[in-house]
Amino acid sequence: MSLPAGFTATTDAPLPLHAVRKPEFADWCAAQPAPVQAWLAAQRFDGSAGSVQAWADGEGRVAGAVLGIEDPHDPLAWAxxxxxxxAGDWQLDGESDGNARRALQLGWGLGLYRFSxxxxAPVNGSRLVGEFDAETFDLLAACVRVRDLVNTPTExxxxxxxETTARAIAQAHGASIATIAGDDLLVQNYPAIHAVGRASHRAPRIIELRWGDASHPHVVICGKGVCFDTGGLDLKAAAGMRNMKKDMGGAAHALALAELVMARQLPLRITLLVAAVENAVGPNAFRPGEVIATRKGVSVEIDNTDAEGRLVLCDALTHACELQxxxxxxxxxxxxxxxxxxxPDLPALYSNDEALANDWLNAGMQARDPLWRMPLWRPYLRYLTSGIADLANSSNTTMAGSVTAALYLERFVDEGVRWGHVDVYAWNDGDRPGKPAGGEAQGLRAAYAMLKARAAG
Known part of the structure; x- marks a missing residue:
């Protein structure tokens, strides 16, 4: 197994890294050599979560360090x-269970990440020494995949x-891939995707990747790939448009999850669908008040061109349901x-299936990658009523915006299909340990844990 930077399996003399919770710090400290106790007391170190204190030997060389940890099973507690x-090679000292070691390894990698x-990126001289878990590094790679994709500017x-990223993933894992782009979307009946993306000089498309044994349970993963969102003719203000390179964050999550399932060889059959467009302004941009067609045959009146993500997703979801x-x-x-x-930290989960929702939420709690379930409150469909079409893509009220968006999507999910939708921010507004400013994977590790548990029976 190839190790990423910041990790090493062998070293001559690793430095001891201690981890303590604040309630146990006094007892731990009392068992340390007197010079260490004196130094920690002088630094007023008390084991508070998120704190670090190193000490030196008699010759002034770094001799050890202690971390304040609140939840050793939370990767971010170590980040x-x-x-x-x-700088140095550090090895966790003392007894720890496997979940804590894996959390340390994942948190270490998340803490080191910088988009470069x-x-x-600043050079960092600390490395973690140990026996490493391949699944943990695949999880880390998936989180890095999301961050890198979201952080990369639209240019x-x-x-x-x-599409190039999806093709590289497909080639690496022996998956098949096909793309329908440009005016072929109209020929192949993806009119909503075409309508949103037609004003850009970059052709809109739907990317379809397939992998796995036909005898295994079939999971379709869809991602919103709006690579930049101006808002269309309902133009966003400058502040709202500034970070819209991240509007393909759903596609980044879908790509990373499919790649992770393939890397771990889960006994599942995967179809990945990414609707990739740029919502641009141009002479042929779709307009407020227009009625557009969809793959499902549902006519949609455009209340707001900035509610474009649900338009590209509705065609993808319709095709997904055709695959049963x-x-x-x-x-x-x-x-x-x-x-x-x-x-910003808590993705909204919607689902039409109680077991799926509970499994995903529980997996998120176990993986310390939480989501929060929101209601598909169907009386709010009245906010999407159109006088001239089957459905409006948005409403003129500010109430329940996330709920009505999910209800719009549900309209394109066939009855009997178990469906989960995550409305994700995919972004960190500021720097925190393990969560650097920029693109972020949210709910991804939870989704993988849920699929892994279901694949196991």
Whole structure:
């Protein structure tokens, strides 16, 4: 197994890294050599969560360090370590269970991450020493995949580049892949995807990747791939448009989850569908008040061209249901309303299946990758009523924006198909340990844990 930077399996003399919870710190400290006790007391170190303190030997060389940890099974509890510790090779000291060791390894990797495509990341001299878990590194790679895709500006991560990424993943894992792009979307009956993306100089497309044994349960994973969202003719203000390179965050999650399932060889059959467009302004941009067709045959009146993600997803979800999957999942940076309701860290989960929702929520709690379930409150469909079409894509009320967006999507999910939808932010607004500013994977590890448990029976 090839190890990423910041990890090493062998070293001559690793430095001891201690981890303590604040309630146990006094007892732990009392068992340390007197000079260490004196140094920690002088530094007023008390084992508070997120704290680090190193000490030196009699010759001034770094001799050890202690971390304040609140929940050893939470990767983010360890994420402050690699950038706070002095340079050196560090090995966790003392007894720890397997879940804690895996959390340390994942948290260490998340804490080291910096997006470095355009700017060299600061050199970090600390490495973690140990016996490493391959699944943990695959999880780390999936999180890094999401972060890198979302962080890359649209000039270098448009529909073409999303397709190139999907093709590289397919080739690496022996999957098949096909794309329908441009006016062929009309020929092949993906009119909503075409309508949203037609104003861009980059052709809209739907990317379809297939992998797995036909005898295994079939999971379709859909991702909203709006590579940049101006808002269309309902143009966003500058502040709202600034970070819209991240509007393909749903596609990034879908790609990373499919790649993770394939890397771990889960006994599942996967179909990945990414609707990749750029919502641009141009002479042929779709307009407010127009009625557009959809693959399902449902006519949609455009109330707001900035509610475009649900338009590209509705064609993808319709095709997904045609495949008669055992499970249908979608990820989308769909609404600001979800962020108003739950904040930036907590993705909103919607599902038409109680068992699926409970499994996903429980997996999120176990993996320390939480989601929060929101209601498919069907009386709010009245907010999507159109006088001239079957459905409106948005409403003129600010109420229940995330709920109505999910209800819109549900209209394109066939009865009997078990479906889960995640309205995800895919972004960190500021720097925190393990959560650097920029693109972020949210609900991804939970989705993998849920699928792994279901694949196991």
């Amino acid at each position: 402050h370590a690699p950038r706070a510790l002095p 495509r355009y700017k060299q 270098h991560m448009g529909p073409d580049e999303l 999957p055992d499970l249908l999942l979608d990820f989308a940076t769909l609404t600001g309303a979800a962020r108003i309701a739950l904040g």
